[in-house]
Amino acid sequence: MEHLVNSKVKNIELSGIRKFFNLVADYDDVISLTIGQPDFATPEHVKEAGTQSIKNDFTTYTHNAGFIELRKAASQYVEKKYNLTYSPEDEVIVTVGASQAIDCTFRTLLEEGSEVILPSPVYPGYEPLIKLAGGIPIYVDTTKNDFKLTAELIEPHLNENTRCIVLPYPSNPTGVTLDVAELEDIAELVRDKNLFILSDEIYSELVYTKTHHSIASFLRNQTVVINGLSKSHSMTGWRIGLLFAPKTVAKHILKVHQYNVSCATSISQKAALEALTVGIDDALEMKDAYKERLDYVYKRLIDMGFEVVKPDGAFYLFPSISKFNKSSFDFALSLVQEAGVALVPGSAFSTYGEGYVRLSYAYSMEKLVTAMDRIEQYLKSM
Numbered sequence: 001m002e003h004l005v006n007s008k009v010k011n012i013e014l015s016g017i018r019k020f021f022n023l024v025a026d027y028d029d030v031i032s033l034t035i036g037q038p039d040f041a042t043p044e045h046v047k048e049a050g051t052q053s054i055k056n057d058f059t060t061y062t063h064n065a066g067f068i069e070l071r072k073a074a075s076q077y078v079e080k081k082y083n084l085t086y087s088p089e090d091e092v093i094v095t096v097g098a099s100q101a102i103d104c105t106f107r108t109l110l111e112e113g114s115e116v117i118l119p120s121p122v123y124p125g126y127e128p129l130i131k132l133a134g135g136i137p138i139y140v141d142t143t144k145n146d147f148k149l150t151a152e153l154i155e156p157h158l159n160e161n162t163r164c165i166v167l168p169y170p171s172n173p174t175g176v177t178l179d180v181a182e183l184e185d186i187a188e189l190v191r192d193k194n195l196f197i198l199s200d201e202i203y204s205e206l207v208y209t210k211t212h213h214s215i216a217s218f219l220r221n222q223t224v225v226i227n228g229l230s231k232s233h234s235m236t237g238w239r240i241g242l243l244f245a246p247k248t249v250a251k252h253i254l255k256v257h258q259y260n261v262s263c264a265t266s267i268s269q270k271a272a273l274e275a276l277t278v279g280i281d282d283a284l285e286m287k288d289a290y291k292e293r294l295d296y297v298y299k300r301l302i303d304m305g306f307e308v309v310k311p312d313g314a315f316y317l318f319p320s321i322s323k324f325n326k327s328s329f330d331f332a333l334s335l336v337q338e339a340g341v342a343l344v345p346g347s348a349f350s351t352y353g354e355g356y357v358r359l360s361y362a363y364s365m366e367k368l369v370t371a372m373d374r375i376e377q378y379l380k381s382m
């Protein structure tokens with residue numbers, strides 16, 4: 001009966017990151033630096049708020065957009081951090097992770113044949129959702145521009161079918177961020193055009209030397225901001241995302257969200273309230289640890305002769321492996337087999353990711369040291 005399965009669903013594939021992760025699971029003694037998940041526990045007080053929520057029977061449906069105290073806290077968070085004003089009543093939606101916010105946004109904004117511009121290499125979570133919503137992903141090669149999608153690179157791809165531009169900064173898989181001037185240039189380019197920016201800011205709390213800015217500060221009416229607690233508070237399993245949009249758009253996104261999930265989990269919402277209030281600066285400590293790891297791993301890679309852009313956010317490095325004359329898949333596989341270290345082949349992040357591998361440094365320093373030693377040994381033996 002498989003022939004009856006919707007053709008759009010048949011044509012999408014499982015994420016290359018997961019595929020590689022599963023493949024690695026069959027090998028013994030491999031240090032896997034493949035998953036983009038913080039290695040810290042959810043802060044104790046946040047866990048406690050979740051536990052209390054169960055004990056207090058806060059276990060029923062909430063408002064579809066999330067309970068109002070949480071929406072207020074989310075609104076205050078973006079106000080305080082990014083000077084953005086969103087009404088908790090009708091411009092904030094609490095979603096099931098950033099992933100569901102992305103899905104709802106594409107399904108709300110895209111028509112059959114709508115084009116969506118994406119920087120490439122890019123997080124593989126967008127393309128399948130764009131295609132399911134009838135859209136067409138348009139990948140823009142950023143490899144010669146330090147992985148930054150700038151106004152100059154966007155302009156040649158704009159046409160009457162362009163409905164959305166995805167700005168996922170700080171970026172997965174490269175860790176690169178855009179600065180204020182670059183965001184302003186993009187805002188100028190697209191202002192008053194019939195298109196939206198989907199600004200995926202899930203790594204906004206993990207920017208190391210600069211300050212994170214949102215393009216919504218310059219283009220509020222045309223921007224859907226997506227954030228969440230997965231990375232900032234090490235809450236990937238709690239599944240809490242946050243979506244901010246002008247009310248004319250948010251009211252439509254809310255319908256898609258409502259029929260999709262009714263609401264985010266009530267228990268997780270209580271934990272999220274704690275994270276966004278008492279725990280508003282919880283990410284700082286983790287950020288310091290990531291920064292130390294970034295500096296360490298970056299130096300080791302450079303000393304080994306890798307070409308790699310030094311990123312300023314998230315927890316990834318994206319070194320070039322082009323000089324090894326192997327596809328990114330073959331290089332990553334030989335690294336697993338010969339060195340006992342797993343990195344994700346760059347090809348998992350669209351075609352322009354070929355020639356690179358992604359390394360997540362959201363792992364303990366001890367693991368990172370051993371992994372770097374192993375890679376160094378492997379390169380010497382090549």
Ligand SMILES: Cc1ncc(COP(=O)(O)O)c(C=O)c1O
Binds near residue numbers: 098
């Ligand atoms: C750029 C980007 N956006 C969204 C997500 C999904 O976040 P969540 O786990 O909150 O759904 C990820 C997860 O890795 C990501 O890297």
